[in-house]
Amino acid sequence: MKRIFLILFLLFKISVADEINFDIFYDQNITNQQVDKELDRLLFILDKNPNLINKEFGYNERIFSFFIINSKIGNTGKFDFERIEKVLQFKPDLNYNMYRLDYTSPLHMAIVLGINIDGSKWLREDENLKLIKILLKNGADLNTKELLTTAYSANKFEIFSYFLDNGAKDTTRILFSIAADIGIFIGNNGFSIHKNKLENSNERKFARTDIFKKFYENKIKFLKELVKFIELDKIDLKEIESFIIINSILDNKSAIQILLDNGLCELTKSCEFLKDTANHYDSKEILKLLDDAK
Incomplete structure (x- = not known):
């Protein structure tokens, strides 16, 4: 049966x-x-x-x-x-x-x-x-x-x-994605941005327009929210460096200020990388931030 x-x-x-x-x-x-x-x-x-x-x-x-x-x-x-x-x-x-x-x-x-x-x-x-x-x-x-x-x-x-508020911890590709989106947006608006280009005056001018600022604020709010919950030393170093490079090319001090306000220079390698990158691209606004932070 x-x-x-x-x-x-x-x-x-x-x-x-x-x-x-x-x-x-x-x-x-x-x-x-x-x-x-x-x-x-x-x-x-x-x-x-x-x-x-x-x-x-x-x-x-x-x-x-x-x-x-x-x-x-x-x-x-x-x-x-x-x-x-x-x-x-x-x-x-x-x-x-x-x-x-x-x-x-x-x-x-x-x-x-x-x-x-x-x-x-x-x-x-x-x-x-x-x-x-x-x-x-x-x-x-x-x-x-x-x-x-x-x-x-x-x-x-x-x-x-x-x-984030409920404990999510995986930050994989967030800073890299923000950096990449900034680069893509710059490119889509007729400018050329890459790390081997030292003369970026036109790109920097565009980064100060209302068009860019509106786009940028929509993206950077995610980073601002992220660092309320996740310390920078928990984020992949290569991603931080990618974010530093593109914002140094644009001499975008507001983006770098977020990193400095959240302990970037407590991370020795990252802080040195920022200094070297800002000098490399002659990012005057960012270099002034670093001088003021001393």
């Missing part, structure tokens, strides 16, 4: 797995009602076989993924938190990467969902943040790599601040 029961159970498990078809969630023409019906069907399947909650189907697809990524969210601009809470009762592992790509965990995706290719947004940031709080409450790892960088890249300042 036990053997017959086991065979029947395995047959049921196989048949249930076979009937799960995620293609419908990729169909842009699916209605909201059809999405609801399919999500309810997934909940029914899980109720019959909870062990499927962490099973990988097809191209690293898991049942939970489609509760936070489906066309209904795009149509309504809102997550279906009622059904999300229901699927979370099956205790899914929330620390997997979707699509077999790095930094595509549900937590990473919760940050970037709602952003179009052109940077415009169709989800309010508080909607993303509500989902993030639910995921963290249910086992998502706050120390997953590059959460802060993902929030920065998505220009989600409220989420960035929330992560």
Whole structure:
């Protein structure tokens, strides 16, 4: 009898797995009602076989993924938190990467969902943040790599601040990303900026325009928030150096002031690097800052 029961159970498990078809969630023409019906069907399947909650189907697809990524969210601009809470009762592992790509965990995706290719947004940031709080409450790892960088890249300042306030520590690529974005913005506005160029008068003039200042303030607020929670000696030295180089080229004293105010010259190597770099590019405003700091 036990053997017959086991065979029947395995047959049921196989048949249930076979009937799960995620293609419908990729169909842009699916209605909201059809999405609801399919999500309810997934909940029914899980109720019959909870062990499927962490099973990988097809191209690293898991049942939970489609509760936070489906066309209904795009149509309504809102997550279906009622059904999300229901699927979370099956205790899914929330620390997997979707699509077999790095930094595509549900937590990473919760940050970037709602952003179009052109940077415009169709989800309010508080909607993303509500989902993030639910995921963290249910086992998502706050120390997953590059959460802060993902929030920065998505220009989600409220989420960035929330992560820091709740103990996120991984600062990988944040300063490098800010430095790179400054360089890209300068280039996109018709100027040439690279570390082997010593004459940068035109670039420095542009860095004092309102156009640059508006862009810069939107980026530098992330660094200002970061150093409220993370000491500079916890940030990769090479990233600090990249940040110093591009702001020395522009003689951007306000960016360097943030580093000095947060103990840069307590880090001997970094302080010496700043002095050498400012001298190399004849960054008069930054050199004056260093003189005043003595």
